[in-house]
Amino acid sequence: MKPLVVSNLTKRYGDFEAVKGVSFSLEPGEIFGLLGPNGAGKTSIISVIVTLTQPSSGDVEVFEQSVSDNPREAKVHTGLVPQELINHGYFDVEEVLKFYSGYFGVTGNKSRIDFLLDRLQLWEHRKKKVKQLSGGMKRRLLIAKALVHEPKLLLLDEPTAGVDIELRESLWEFVTDLRKEGLTVLLTTHYLEEAEQLCDRVAILHHGEMRKIGPTKQLIEGLTQRNILIQLKSPLSQFQHPYLIDNSGAALHFRVPSGVGAGDLLAESQLDLSNVVDMKIEEGSLEEAFRSVLSGTRGELS
Amino acid sequence: MIRKELTWTPFKVLLEREVRRFMKVLMQTVMTPLINSTLYLMIFGVSLGASISVGDLSYLAFLIPGLVMMNCLNNSYQNSSSSIVSSKFNGELEDYRVSPLSPQQIVMAFAIGGLARGLMVGGITFCVGQVFYFVQQGTVLGLANPLHLLFFLVIGGLAFATLGITVAFWAKTFDQMSAVSAFIMLPLLYLGGVFFSIESLHPFWKGLAQMNPMLYMINGVRYGILGVSDVAVEKAALVSVLSFIVFFVLALRTLIKGSFQRW
Ligand SMILES: Nc1ncnc2c1ncn2[C@@H]1O[C@H](COP(=O)(O)OP(=O)(O)OP(=O)(O)O)[C@@H](O)[C@H]1O
Ligand SMILES: [Mg+2]
Numbered sequence: 280m281k282p283l284v285v286s287n288l289t290k291r292y293g294d295f296e297a298v299k300g301v302s303f304s305l306e307p308g309e310i311f312g313l314l315g316p317n318g319a320g321k322t323s324i325i326s327v328i329v330t331l332t333q334p335s336s337g338d339v340e341v342f343e344q345s346v347s348d349n350p351r352e353a354k355v356h357t358g359l360v361p362q363e364l365i366n367h368g369y370f371d372v373e374e375v376l377k378f379y380s381g382y383f384g385v386t387g388n389k390s391r392i393d394f395l396l397d398r399l400q401l402w403e404h405r406k407k408k409v410k411q412l413s414g415g416m417k418r419r420l421l422i423a424k425a426l427v428h429e430p431k432l433l434l435l436d437e438p439t440a441g442v443d444i445e446l447r448e449s450l451w452e453f454v455t456d457l458r459k460e461g462l463t464v465l466l467t468t469h470y471l472e473e474a475e476q477l478c479d480r481v482a483i484l485h486h487g488e489m490r491k492i493g494p495t496k497q498l499i500e501g502l503t504q505r506n507i508l509i510q511l512k513s514p515l516s517q518f519q520h521p522y523l524i525d526n527s528g529a530a531l532h533f534r535v536p537s538g539v540g541a542g543d544l545l546a547e548s549q550l551d552l553s554n555v556v557d558m559k560i561e562e563g564s565l566e567e568a569f570r571s572v573l574s575g576t577r578g579e580l581s
Numbered sequence: 582m583i584r585k586e587l588t589w590t591p592f593k594v595l596l597e598r599e600v601r602r603f604m605k606v607l608m609q610t611v612m613t614p615l616i617n618s619t620l621y622l623m624i625f626g627v628s629l630g631a632s633i634s635v636g637d638l639s640y641l642a643f644l645i646p647g648l649v650m651m652n653c654l655n656n657s658y659q660n661s662s663s664s665i666v667s668s669k670f671n672g673e674l675e676d677y678r679v680s681p682l683s684p685q686q687i688v689m690a691f692a693i694g695g696l697a698r699g700l701m702v703g704g705i706t707f708c709v710g711q712v713f714y715f716v717q718q719g720t721v722l723g724l725a726n727p728l729h730l731l732f733f734l735v736i737g738g739l740a741f742a743t744l745g746i747t748v749a750f751w752a753k754t755f756d757q758m759s760a761v762s763a764f765i766m767l768p769l770l771y772l773g774g775v776f777f778s779i780e781s782l783h784p785f786w787k788g789l790a791q792m793n794p795m796l797y798m799i800n801g802v803r804y805g806i807l808g809v810s811d812v813a814v815e816k817a818a819l820v821s822v823l824s825f826i827v828f829f830v831l832a833l834r835t836l837i838k839g840s841f842q843r844w
Contacts, residue, residue, distance in 0.1 A: 331841060331842060354679065354680060365672040365676065366673065374601075381591060382591045382680035
């Protein structure tokens with residue numbers, strides 16, 4: 280049973296089409312990155328999944344329950360960390376978590392609440408009113424809320440915005456742990472390094488259109504090139520090669536398609552190995568892949 | 582088929598939240614109407630009203646039920662509307678939509694939460710009124726028809742709490758909220774026969790006053806406490822129930838169609 284199926288989803292605000300016929304689905308237990316620049320339509324898609332807005336056309340199914348036809352059943356297994364912080368004027372952290380569990384039909388889950396407070400380092404703040412929390416603590420509370428009813432699908436809309444490095448790392452550790460227990464995660468973030476490390480698959484969205492979708496590694500390989508830097512004992516100023524982009528004398532800088540290995544390059548260019556001091560290989564990053572998708576080109580060589 | 586744990590729990594928890602919310606601001610919820618009704622009773626009931634009587638009732642006796650219901654209706658309305666408006670402002674309203682709370686559950690929870698505050702404040706107002714009455718008359722007011730009293734308080738409170746939901750969802754700004762309070766709620770309350778009997782009005786104004794549903798609710802409560810009313814009690818009951826149904830359907834529609842997104 281697929282945790283999430285988005286089919287042909289279109290969302291219009293007045294005349295403006297924010298999401299243009301987007302389709303994708305999530306596999307059980309995967310972390311899926313929904314990436315795209317500001318205004319790409321990520322939050323709009325998530326809003327439709329949690330019924331905050333209605334789709335203009337198309338449909339979304341959560342564990343085979345349509346969010347339009349069967350919204351309550353669709354929502355019961357979903358946890359959302361919204362992009363915008365939420366204040367709760369009157370209540371403290373513990374009360375908020377207790378009420379929020381109840382809205383999902385869950386009561387008597389003190390041990391779950393305590394576990395989340397502890398894991399998200401909110402324990403000492405549990406008696407504080409929400410407005411007394413710092414921005415990062417509020418963000419962590421949102422994460423605790425999203426998990427308090429033990430959802431099977433977690434939607435994270437920029438969960439690490441405004442969270443310090445240490446906590447970001449512990450958060451990702453937490454998410455990885457939860458995934459081992461079978462949680463499926465949809466993540467949006469502008470920290471592409473995080474996405475590269477975490478996501479099994481990513482989709483890149485631009486102006487409401489799905490531009491690229493695939494396993495993270497494959498996507499990077501298909502869209503980026505590797506940089507190979509070779510340091511030499513004695514300069515080879517006459518050296519020529521189609522992949523060579525810079526020759527400073529002391530070092531050669533190659534940019535090769537992702538399929539080409541360093542060994543192949545050395546053999547094929549007939550470089551004298553005894554002349555090689557050191558070699559550095561830089562893989563393409565998701566960030567490069569992202570850029571190339573947005574600019575519509577496939578790297579500089581092709 | 583909706584799973585069992587979604588039938589009652591979300592509703593009960595949201596209702597608990599609503600009640601706890603006004604209990605947290607108890608000073609504001611209780612002191613304001615307390616001071617309010619003390620002032621009204623002092624100015625109108627005791628000072629001005631000493632020389633007035635309505636039929637064979639002392640003015641104070643006439644005034645007390647009106648004040649009780651006015652405070653009950655107003656607080657029921659205020660409770661649901663201010664809760665929703667502040668949730669809208671906080672973004673908390675999104676929580677209700679993101680979770681599997683149904684529109685019916687949300688309306689019922691806010692309606693009963695508002696009613697709880699209305700009943701509490703109405704009760705306090707009655708007690709304050711009794712003190713004044715005792716000082717003036719040497720005795721306290723009995724309850725002529727306690728079941729009628731309860732019926733009108735409950736139906737009226739529910740009706741105005743559901744009205745508060747609709748207005749709060751509809752409002753786009755805090756200003757719109759207070760405009761509705763100032764230009765619609767208060768005039769209707771004041772002209773709903775709290776302070777005077779509509780029998781004393783010019784026929785034109787009397788006809789106009791009879792279009793105000795609050796008149797029926799307030800007179801229903803007066804019948805419950807004193808056993809007298811400006812309007813037939815059956816008619817008062819009918820209008821009250823109809824108002825509740827209309828406001829309930831309106832609130833439900835608003836929740837199904839309306840936006841839960843923050844301001
Ligand atoms: N309620 C709304 N009314 C009108 N336009 C909207 C509304 N919400 C979003 N939009 C527009 O829809 C487009 C997509 O917005 P969305 O919030 O989905 O983007 P996003 O990918 O989440 O961006 P970000 O990375 O900045 O969060 C934007 O152009 C935005 O201006
Ligand atoms: Mg967004």
